[in-house]
Amino acid sequence: MNSFELARPTTLAEAAQMLAEKPAETAALAGGQDLLALLKDDVLAPSRLVNLKGLPGLGSIEVDRQGALVLGALVSLDAVASSPLVQKGWAVVAAAAAAAATPQIRNIGTVGGNLCQQPRCWYYRAAELHCARKGGEACLAVVGDHSLHSIFGEVGCLAPNMSALANPGTCLGGSLRLHGPQGARTVSLVDFYAPLKQSLATATALRPGEFVTHLVLPAATGWATAHEEVRARQSSDWPLAMATAALRLTGGNVTAARLTLGALAPLPWVADAEVAVLQGKRPTLALCEQAAAVVVGKAAPLPLNEYKVTITRHLVRRVLARAAGLGEG
């Protein structure tokens, strides 16, 4: 671990300024559950950490006047999971937060940190290895062991996005409030992760000096939702697959269908177009199964992660069926 300066801003503007001075050598620190491990393993070596924990207004769970849920970036995962407000109106978000990591990590890890975590890949996280995500020539997982890696979304890196909150957040049409040297702005979660498709050097839409201040989830009224993750070990493990489904049902027919997958692509994988086969129809198990087949039809697995296609096909059918009120699917 390199020596670093720990900067402790007390205002949003100060934080943005401190982050913007030497953006390439600066990292934002919140719960530190991902960042500190990366520093200890010499994967990242910033010369300055900007501790966001002293910033005001980032630690609360609120519902705004439009009925949207506003989660401060410093709210812990445990607080999200155990909030009656979240459980009642955004149950899939509470469920996803409750399933993440371990109790200790959920107590310390934050909303912002969960959304901004670095790639979960054993090649990326080995300091000695120079993979594509770190500017190297190739994704080492392609010819190596990719058993836990992505089956969707060819971007030249197989490391899957493991954010527990990004998965249901994207499905529910969530957005992020960012703060930077030019002030505040809002981007959708989809747009937040989209730059990765253009360049592996830009994992998110964060501009120099910017940081996440809030996750905003519109009121989910009228949406029937379901979330599930599959993991090999039941006591704390990274998921093999995550899925959130949201259906709008009118008179028993599907009028809108959304599906987002996690742990299966380098960014939250939006499969709304694939589940459009449900549109205008009365949902049945067979229809859910059909939609699932369309979803995994887009998968491009490699030999060691082909099994994830099977897991995903069943998982998608189950979350769609549960959202549609068809039981456990």
Added chain:
Amino acid sequence: MPWPTERRHLGQATPRLDGAAKVSGSAKYAYDVNLPGLLYAVVLYSPHGRARITKLNTDPARRSPGVRALAARRQVGSELRYHGEYIAAVAADTEAQARDAIRAIQIEYEVLPSCATEEAALAADAPKLLNEGNVSRGEPRSRGDVDSGLRAGAATYENTFRCAVMTHACLETHGGVVQYEDGGKVTVWSSTQAVAGVRNDLARSLQKSPADVEVICEYMGGGFGGKLGGTMEESTAAELARQAGRPVKLLLDREQDQTFAGCCRSIVATVKLAADANGRLTGADCSSYGTGGIGGRGGISFPYIYNVGASRHQHTDVFTNQGNMRALRAPGSPKSSWVMESAMDGLAEKLGIDPVLFRQRNLPQGSYWVRQLSEGAQRIGWDQRPKTGSQTGRYRTGYGCALAQWGGGGHDSNARVAIHHDGKVEIWCATQDIGTGSRTVMAVVAAETLGLNPTDITVYVGRGSYPPSGGSGGSTTIGGIAPAARAASEAALAKLFERIAPGLGAAPGDLEAYPGGIRRKGQTGGLSWQEACGRLGPETIDVTAAKDRSLGGSGVNGAQFAKATVDTETGVIKLDRIVAIQDCGLVVNRLTCESQIFGAVTMGIGLALFEQRILDPTSARMLNPNLEFYKLAGASDIPPIEVLLEDHPERGVIGVGEPPYIPTAAAIGNAVANALGVRVTDIPLTPAKVLAALAGKGGSA
């Protein structure tokens, strides 16, 4: 004196004497030892599976702030053969300074072609990893006419079973603290399973007398066979401490612990079994290979515990670019059980005979196993076992069983007992508590012998200079220390009788200890223990005795049954129940004995479902040298474990640390095969393998 027939403490449930110290944090492990002037050592190790050092300049590290010593273990030109191999170590005032110094070392490597798998090392065009080649082919061992035996069967079964390389994954990594004392003596606080053995090994490597080396291990955070010797950490720390003239702490980081500090060999075994129509084995053939790293050797035992007239086995060791194996809890036996017990179930299925019955027909008549199988079957609800392959739903439940055999006879051991005039009793032994409860079992034995309670006894273990005892390997500890505690306690009691008998107008032989005191044999009332000891005056009784060999035995048996439910949509296996039947001679302390079985079964679940060293196929670099992706079974993965502990006092004390680890994975594998109607032949049974087997790829009947 034999073990008493009326037992007050032996076989009862005595809580650990050091339980409070452990849960309160007052128990000090090697890592907790902090001395004035302590330096922290950090190791530079190979990041590559195979490479040659082309440049090595340690000067920047020597000049780095806070650095007090540096020890190079490899030079320019050295070939590094595995990820984690020692290159150099530095000691500095702080851990951060030592890490900075390691990063300041200028080193360059020529990365060489490597072999991450047995198949890669066996390939015709494989790079030659060792001068003697990549393969060591063992002599075939056979008895009887195997080919005729196999032909004579009414049914035969053939399959290839695999098991991955796993690591010990101790929560406390390997290493310790070394301090040179005035006068040249050396004190080592080591995380070790063998204080006496490490003392001798270290004395040899430091060219000192064992008398001038003390090895201390008060508590340890797991060894599982990986900490029986191999004192690289301690000898490196000693070199650094000698250079610096200050004490040095060297404990491996997790990555090096997972890559360098031992593993358990893999196995790939092709088995063929045949049995006649009555379900009696007529022939058994096995051809196996496996890797225990760059130099490890050892296979499996075959045909394991079964009576087969004609059998043959040939094993080949394959060398690969990974850190070497060390003993790991019942070395080879869990894999022997996995291979043979899986094949036994496969053949039972073909014969249409119940697997329990099939086993009973091929075991020595009257053996413990025959009875244990019947008891276990009843306890798990074997009559609920579905017909294999009959289920079609998402969740499918199956039942399986497997057997275990182990020796567990005690090693040589001595103990010293002191009785003071205030009634206090102390006992010393150069054993160690690797988590099994050594202090408590010695206290139980001494208390039983002296008519006291275990909490009345103060036990000192974990120093190499105490009365000699053995390393804690092979489940040999309790069979050493319990009889030694008995012998020394008896000798001390005899001395006490000698000293107080005249004052009582009795002969020493007339006296006996009873609960809480000393009396004339057959009489009620006597002196309380305090009164009796009060007559000793200042001259403490202090005797050392060797164990009485007649108090120990050897040879234990076990049967385990698993009930498991497989989610056929995810490939995830959920265990519903495990029943573990185990004998181990005389049970000394029921609590610590059962605790061994719970721990062993938990580790067996890890073997069955999760644990494997994953190497990059190209570079042979370990990809999961952590506890994040090297997965151990956690609380939510452990089902109710029911222990049926058999007490056989007449057989004496026998160790139980290893045997309950042996059959768990095989029992789980058989339960999964029963549930699915397809056998997953490769442990750990990951979702990927389960789904592949269900899809007709990689599994078999």
